[in-house]
Structures are given as C-alpha cells and as structure tokens.
Amino acid sequence: MARTLSPRRRLLTTIAAWSVALLIFFPVLWMLITSFKTEASAVASPPELFSASWTLENYAEVWARSDYPRFFWNSVVISIGSTLLGLAVAIPAAWSMAFVPTKRTKDLLMWMLSTKMMPAVAVMIPLYLVFQRIGLFDTKTGLVLALMLMNLPIIVWMLYTYFREIPGEILEAARMDGASLWNEIVYVLTPMAIPGIASTLLLNVILAWNEAFWTITLTTTKAAPLSAFIASFSAPQGLFYAKLSAASTMAIAPILILGWFSQKQLVRGLTFGAVK
C-alpha cells in the first residue's frame, strides 16, 4: 500500500530532491553559463553571474574553427555501433550465464569485470600497434570494435542481472512448444527483457559517447569523435575556458537531450527487479 505523505513532509522531500539534483547538475549548468561569457568574464574572481558580459561569440568561433558535423557524426556511429555490436555479443553470453550456469560462471563474470579495473594505459601500446598493423587506426570500425570490447563486461553484467529475473520456466515452456534456441532468445527472452536491454543500450551509448582515452589515442583526423573536438580547445598559454565550455556544451548536448527524453526508460531499466 502506498504511503501518504503529509504536505509538510512532501515539501521537505521535494526541496531535498531538488537540492540534490541541482548539486549534481551544477557543474553542467556552470559550464553552460560560462559558454556564454567572454574569456575575461569567465575567469573573473569572484565569479560573475549577473554582471557577466554575455556573448554568443564562443559558439561562433568554435563552429568556425572546427568541423563539428564530422566529429558529431563520428560520435554517433562509434557510440551506437559499439553498443549494438556489444548487445549482439552480450545477449547470447548473458543468456548462457543466466540460464545454463556452470560451476565457473561466477568466476567468469568476476574475471570479465576485473578487466575493467585494469588501467587503460597498460594496454595502450599493444592495442595501438595492433590497430596500426591491421589498418584499424583512425577508422570508425576500429573504434566501434575497441569500445565494444571496453564496454562488453558492463553490458554482459547488466543483461545477466536482468535475465536472472526472468523465470526459467517460461523459456522451458517455449522449448517444450518446440522453439529453437534462436527463437527462444529472439522471440521469448528478448521481448521480456526489453526494459533491461533498452537501459543497457542507453547507458552504453552514453559511456561510449563520453569515452575519451581510446577515442583520442586511436584517432587522428578521420575518425576522431567529439572527445577529440573538446580536447582541441584546451590551451597551455592564454585564456580558453569560455571557448572550451562552448565546445563541451556542443559535445554533450546531444547525449544530454537523449538522456532527458529517455530517463523514464533508463530508470525503469536500472530498477528492473529491484522490488519484488
């Protein structure tokens, strides 16, 4: 039965929720505000909010100096491509771990997760060399593969958790009705796990979109995504915060909008099975 809150308690809860939300969102908000300031105003001390000189010049300059559409398109292809490929590999893997576990399944899952604990720089040179030798350096295909491999442990873990919530009897019933393994996964398991798969997809698109180490290390001009676009606006000598903020805002805007519109799906997926 749902609990009813007193108006006073509801107000306090609302204020607390908004405070936490604002605290989390503040860095992004500050970046957005800075992107509309002049360089001098962006570094003023104490920080200027209402007295700042507002301008759109930063956006105009960032747009003029860089080929934003190219970086954007590369980000779209890399993040969506790596996520879809990751799902194609992870769904069968998670199915087998959830429904046909062996004695070593838990160890295997832990091992997969442990690869995420390894510092990326430890495998930088080997991966760099492999990519060069097989012609994947500075290609979108190469980055799709690299990011798929980087995020695969998370995808498998998330899907494994969702699949475990699905009663095995339903799959068994499908098998008794003559469903092949392919049909069982595609027509029975996948539709039932749609919220989980959708949230996994969204989360991994966001992770891939925001990935900076590999996308900057393994690209130069052709496949560089928005992370490289942002990096190009940092300067060792001279003021650059306002332009960097404008570039960062342009880079995160698409994924922020995607997150905003899909938040219900994301929350539903992330809390899937949390309350029985």
Place this chain on the structure above:
Amino acid sequence: MTLTTRALLGATAAVCLSSWAMADTITVATVNNGDMVRMQGLMDDFKAKHPDIDVQWVTLEENVLRQNVTTDIATGGGQYDVLTIGTYEVPIWGKQGWLVSLNDLPESYDVNDLLPAIRGGLTVDGNLFAAPFYGESSMVMYRKDLMEAAGLTMPEAPTWADIEKAAAAMTDKSKEQYGICLRGKAGWGENMAFLTAMSNSYGARWFDENWKPQFDQPEWKATLDAYLNLMNNYGPPGASNNGFNENLTLFQQGKCGMWIDATVAASFVTGKDSTVADKVGFALAPDNGLGKRGNWLWAWSLAIPTSSKHQEAAKTFIDWATNKDYLALVASKEGWANVPPGTRTSLYENPEYAKVPFAKMTLDSINAADPTHPTVKPVPYVGVQFVAIPEFQGLGTTVGELFSAALAGQKSADDALAEAQAAVTDEMTSAGYIK
C-alpha cells in the same frame, strides 16, 4: 589490339594519371596556442602556393599531444607528418634518430637568420631537427603605476633583491593586491620551469658532472627559501594551484604587482582582455650577481618524424610556416604585434616590429639564455628550465609536487629538498646514470 584491350589500357593510364595528380596530404599535430590557430587561418596562402599539398590538422591538449606523438614515433606509426614539439623533446628525439634533419631546407629559408640561442636548442650534432615557429624566454612584467606610487623604479636588469623590495612595496592584501605572482602548480613545465630557471641565477643545478643530484646543496636551499619568502609574504592566496593561465588572469585583473613568466604573455597582458593593458612595464628576469639570469628558453617548433611517409611535402610546409615570408604575411593580415616572436634576427631589425613595446625585452631575454651552459657551475645536460633527458618529465613532476607542497605549507623547505634529493637519487640510480 582489340577494343577491350584499348579500353583497359586507357583506364589504367587514367588511374595512373589521377593518382599522380592527386594532392599529397600531410597531417600536422599541434597545440591550441594563439599563433598556431592563426596559422590555420592562413592556410589559403599555403594552398595557393602549393596546390598539390593538402594539410590536415590534429589539435590536442599539450600533454595529450606529447603522449600521442611519442607513442606514434616510438611505434613507427607514421600517423603524423609534422609535429609541434618543444626544445625539451628536440635534443632527446634528435639523438634517438626519431626526427628528420632539416639541414637541406632551401637557401631562401635563411637558416643563419634564426636566433642563435633558439637554433642551438634545436640542433643536435650539427643537425637542425626542428624549425622554430615561435620562441620565448621569461621576463618580469610589472605594473608601472604601482611602482610609481611606491616611489620605486624597476631597473631594466633587476636583481632578486630589487624584486623583493618592489614586491613588498606593491603588496596591499586588503585590496587583494599582491606584490608578485609566480607559478606554484606542480609540474615539470609548471612550477619547475620557473624554479629551475630561478635556481640557475642562484648557482644551483639539478646534477653535478657525474649526474649526482644537487638538492642537498646550499644553492637549492637559497633558491627555495627565497621563492617561499616571496610567495608567502607577497603572493596571492592559494598560489600552489597557480600556473600560467591562473597568474595571467590575476595579472589581467590588476591583482599582481609583478609577474615573472613567459615573454609570450606580454601580448596577453597588454591585450584587449587586460584591465591594466596600458600600465605594464617589462624588465629582464632577475639575477643574483652570479652571471646567470633566472630566465628560460623555449621554442614551439615544427619537426618531421622519420616515420612520416610524406617527408618532402612536410618539409615544404615547414619552410612555408617558419620562413621570413610567413612573418610578413601575418603582419600584413594581423599586424606586427601578432607575428610569432622569438625566432629570427631579421624580425628584430625590422623598424616596424621595433615599435612593439615588448619586442626588445623579448629579444634580450632570449639572448640571455644559454641552454648549453644554463647555470654557474658545469653540468652534464642541456636545457635551461629542464634537463633534456627522457626521465626529466617524471623527475620534474615529482620534485614539483614536493615544492608545491612546501608552498602550500604542507611541509618545510628542508623536508621538501631532502625528499627531492632522495627521490631523484633513486630514479637516477635505477635509470643507470649513477653507477
């Protein structure tokens, strides 16, 4: 000959011709400095002169660029054709055989016109391994109005005692006005660039002739004590987090009486974002009467990695970007004050450029630096504000963290120096310098 054979031969010839006529594409790796950005805006001129060469740019943050370029060269990747590197990398990479010699640049390039100090820093065993795009030293930038109000005059070549006296006179913490702003942020290219240059004027050195670290010597103690005294008494709060950009902001906002830093900052502190643009004076970096000044030498330069597959096109580009005509091109489009400074003697002989307020001081500062004899005593290394060995990035940052902690009050100067001595000795022993 059948029709099919003729068609095939024709198609083959067309393919051959089209690939012959196809433009050579070079990839230039660079940093986001004002002069580099300006060069990218002038590519129409290059394209008009060299229609057969296309240029692609990879602009990255300085440390990311260093990491990517090092990885590419070390693995022979050949992803970049022109690299933007500094005077620290050139001697090391040149010795490793990673860079293409530029001794065969055309006569019109006039290599003898390059400033001797800058040219020397980019030459290894007689080979020029990088062409300087812009050069810089460090100098004192000070507020003429505050000095005048304090009844002081800044000598053209001040001593550290002059600097302390001026800092004390200009400090008024109640008005958030600090006598001196210096780098405090930890890093081999941050506080250690300043402190290593400063230590030269106190007669200190990183290593003796046998690569034994010298942080236990009185010269380093005198350097660090003087630095901490200046910063603790007359510097801004939180100075251990301040690097070039933070101090630039403070100076532009009128909060620093003096700032000792890169000569390239002169155009910023007198530029449109500065609230004190018309009140800035310039002087040489201070000395201590030992014959060496506390100024450094740096040049962002263009080099070709030996892994490049387009070395001739890359050479053509470097010739265009660093010759005298390029300086004239920038002057015609953006004015003489925006010409990349510190590379050519002829620029400083140009009467138009002589009108730029910081031109003479920049030249004098560059000429006062000697990378091969950086300090009073002999040293086994090259470099004024760095030691041109591969280990220095790590060593400089380790020592920089210790000195930054001393500035933040987290440890004493003596402890910082003792820990620096121990850390550097360990590293140099492991690296095989100390037998």
